[in-house]
Amino acid sequence: MDLKSLIAEMTLDEKLQLLTGKNNWETVGIERLGVPSIVVSDGPHGLRKMVREEDGSYKTLKSTCFPTASAMSATWNPELAYQVGECIAEECQAENVDIILGPGVNIKRTPLCGRNFEYFSEDPYLAGEMAAAYINGVQSKDVGTSLKHYAANNQEYDRHHISSEVDTRALREIYLKPFEIAVKKSKPWTVMCSYNRINGVYGSEHKVLLDDILRKEWGFDGFVVSDWGAVWDRAKSLKATLELAMPYDEKHFGALKKAYEEGKITDEEIDSALERFLTIVFRAYNARSKRVKEYDADKHHEVAKKVALESITLLKNEDNILPVNKSKVKKLAIIGEFAAMPIIQGGGSAHVQSTKVDTPLEKIKHLAQKEGIEVEYAISMSVPSHSQYNQNTALTVAENADQVIMFVGNRNHVEGESHDRTSIRLAPDIENAILQVSRRNPNTVVVIQAGSAIDMSCWIGKVKGVVFDWYSGQAGGSAIAEILFGVHSPSGKIAETFPLCLEDTPSYDTYPGDGIVSWYKEGIMVGYRYYDTFEKPVLFPFGHGLSYTQFEYSDLKITPDVANENDEITVSLSIKNIGHVQGKETVQLYVRDMCSHVLRPYKELKGFVKVDLEPGEKKEISFKLNRDAFAYYSTAVDDWHIEGGLYKILIGASSQDIRLTGTIKISAE
Numbered sequence: 001m002d003l004k005s006l007i008a009e010m011t012l013d014e015k016l017q018l019l020t021g022k023n024n025w026e027t028v029g030i031e032r033l034g035v036p037s038i039v040v041s042d043g044p045h046g047l048r049k050m051v052r053e054e055d056g057s058y059k060t061l062k063s064t065c066f067p068t069a070s071a072m073s074a075t076w077n078p079e080l081a082y083q084v085g086e087c088i089a090e091e092c093q094a095e096n097v098d099i100i101l102g103p104g105v106n107i108k109r110t111p112l113c114g115r116n117f118e119y120f121s122e123d124p125y126l127a128g129e130m131a132a133a134y135i136n137g138v139q140s141k142d143v144g145t146s147l148k149h150y151a152a153n154n155q156e157y158d159r160h161h162i163s164s165e166v167d168t169r170a171l172r173e174i175y176l177k178p179f180e181i182a183v184k185k186s187k188p189w190t191v192m193c194s195y196n197r198i199n200g201v202y203g204s205e206h207k208v209l210l211d212d213i214l215r216k217e218w219g220f221d222g223f224v225v226s227d228w229g230a231v232w233d234r235a236k237s238l239k240a241t242l243e244l245a246m247p248y249d250e251k252h253f254g255a256l257k258k259a260y261e262e263g264k265i266t267d268e269e270i271d272s273a274l275e276r277f278l279t280i281v282f283r284a285y286n287a288r289s290k291r292v293k294e295y296d297a298d299k300h301h302e303v304a305k306k307v308a309l310e311s312i313t314l315l316k317n318e319d320n321i322l323p324v325n326k327s328k329v330k331k332l333a334i335i336g337e338f339a340a341m342p343i344i345q346g347g348g349s350a351h352v353q354s355t356k357v358d359t360p361l362e363k364i365k366h367l368a369q370k371e372g373i374e375v376e377y378a379i380s381m382s383v384p385s386h387s388q389y390n391q392n393t394a395l396t397v398a399e400n401a402d403q404v405i406m407f408v409g410n411r412n413h414v415e416g417e418s419h420d421r422t423s424i425r426l427a428p429d430i431e432n433a434i435l436q437v438s439r440r441n442p443n444t445v446v447v448i449q450a451g452s453a454i455d456m457s458c459w460i461g462k463v464k465g466v467v468f469d470w471y472s473g474q475a476g477g478s479a480i481a482e483i484l485f486g487v488h489s490p491s492g493k494i495a496e497t498f499p500l501c502l503e504d505t506p507s508y509d510t511y512p513g514d515g516i517v518s519w520y521k522e523g524i525m526v527g528y529r530y531y532d533t534f535e536k537p538v539l540f541p542f543g544h545g546l547s548y549t550q551f552e553y554s555d556l557k558i559t560p561d562v563a564n565e566n567d568e569i570t571v572s573l574s575i576k577n578i579g580h581v582q583g584k585e586t587v588q589l590y591v592r593d594m595c596s597h598v599l600r601p602y603k604e605l606k607g608f609v610k611v612d613l614e615p616g617e618k619k620e621i622s623f624k625l626n627r628d629a630f631a632y633y634s635t636a637v638d639d640w641h642i643e644g645g646l647y648k649i650l651i652g653a654s655s656q657d658i659r660l661t662g663t664i665k666i667s668a669e
């Protein structure tokens with residue numbers, strides 16, 4: 001039976017029931033008509049399947065905890081996001097889950113956002129590309145995804161009601177862009193609307209966003225699900241084309257029925273929503289025959305480790321303090337409870353119960369032993385007990401060692417869902433511990449477990465090395481140990497700017513709004529677009545990350561260098577590893593409009609490639625650019641527009657470390 005005929009067989013009550021959930025995690029099925037119920041579960045960096053116990057309480061099943069999205073994007077390697085997607089899909093299959101609720105692709109507008117660890121970047125292109133790869137990985141195994149939270153959900157503070165007031169250009173170029181890229185490149189089965197309002201209208205009721213832009217303009221052909229409890233007026237949300245309100249809420253059925261009886265929603269609106277919804281329900285149901293019954297947890301752990309290895313970001317490495325050098329270090333002090341009990345993910349609905357956890361301390365001890373290095377461990381002064389004993393021991397251990405590696409970070413009460421950070425500095429007792437330890441031992445390296453930028457200004461000058469470990473998932477402990485000991489060169493690069501301090505961030509004046517609205521006054525000047533355009537100094541620029549080797553960039557070619565706005569342009573260059581160890585470099589391509597009549601950022605990321613090079617090895621890489629690389633969103637024509645004239649192509653190792661430049665002339669109509 002085709003869907004139209006199936007829907008025609010349904011009673012009104014059955015139809016309206018289908019448009020809301022059965023419970024927290026399942027949709028309604030209709031047995032007499034063979035309509036299956038499907039199961040959704042949280043992600044995004046691992047499967048969080050909750051099962052109901054006999055006493056009514058929920059238990060979370062174990063699954064692989066992969067590095068969170070902010071770590072994933074620090075790899076700048078979409079292939080890894082794809083592999084994570086494949087693994088998560090297998091775990092979904094084994095646990096009978098049809099759709100994973102992720103990835104989250106909201107822009108990191110402020111480093112304060114409590115959920116930044118769940119998001120990819122401050123840059124829409126990078127965020128969109130990583131999300132698309134993840135989705136393609138999951139869906140290659142016939143498991144669905146839910147691209148979330150659509151849209152402009154960039155703070156947790158007051159997230160249920162705040163209106164993100166964003167101008168059209170910023171909405172298009174910054175906040176919608178990652179959704180647009182992911183929808184066009186990977187066709188997610190579902191999109192999840194956000195809680196907040198966008199320019200006064202709730203995400204769940206936003207017909208322009210849901211129907212005009214998402215479906216009609218971008219060609220989205222799945223269904224829209226509400227964030228959990230994000231539907232306020234069910235009839236309005238149906239009219240805006242939101243098909244599924246989750247979780248089950250008795251009032252939604254009544255609201256729809258009343259609206260129908262009053263003629264406020266039509267048969268056509270109900271039936272077309274059902275058709276779109278059931279298309280995915282049957283797609284999910286038919287895919288069940290391909291399910292694996294179990295997955296290889298060890299293999300998934302290895303994938304988690306691969307991602308962690310490529311995400312770990314070396315921010316500072318004075319005197320080549322890293323990797324740990326056995327000719328200089330006989331005694332190594334490891335300080336901080338984060339070494340023994342790492343924070344591997346942020347808090348909230350994304351929190352998974354990992355199958356196991358590699359601890360940095362254990363793995364460091366193992367590698368140190370092989371090198372003949374003695375390791376002494378002490379918890380730092382930042383443990384809750386604050387005991388004098390711990391302080392003294394940690395300082396003595398630091399003093400007696402040739403080198404110190406201190407593990408610090410943000411716990412889940414700092415970075416998690418439903419709340420934002422109140423500061424981007426580490427907790428005062430942690431900062432104090434770093435200062436005290438570094439005073440006792442100048443050879444101090446700090447390893448930070450966190451999901452978003454940290455202001456390090458009060459201590460960074462006192463330590464020789466800083467490694468950003470992110471929330472690196474259950475295998476992160478092995479990965480960080482191998483990076484510290486030089487088994488691999490670090491190759492992560494930050495996917496967000498690390499400002500000098502919170503006061504320097506472009507949204508500082510307007511975040512978090514006045515309780516009713518949050519003005520996105522900075523417009524398109526988000527992240528490096530702001531810092532680089534207005535030449536504001538930063539702690540570490542977007543795209544920064546060091547390696548144990550060096551790379552030489554040469555031979556930039558742009559073909560053609562005079563082009564029509566619809567031509568495809570090839571940019572190629574050579575990159576050579578000129579150091580002594582193997583390493584991976586992420587080459588970033590930025591575009592600058594030299595002739596614009598409108599305000600444009602000084603540079604915008606339009607391409608990136610990660611290359612693996614042995615010492616002395618040279619490779620040629622190339623980028624393909626199309627009109628998206630040059631266009632801005634014109635509110636005059638309400639469309640993407642390219643101005644004819646000169647554009648600069650900037651090739652860099654970060655947004656501020658530009659190694660090669662060239663120009664191209666674009667002729668536009």
Ligand code: BGC
Pocket residue numbers: 042101148227228349
């Ligand atoms: C979160 C979503 C999540 C949902 C279900 C909401 O509070 O915002 O990201 O998927 O809960 O747990």
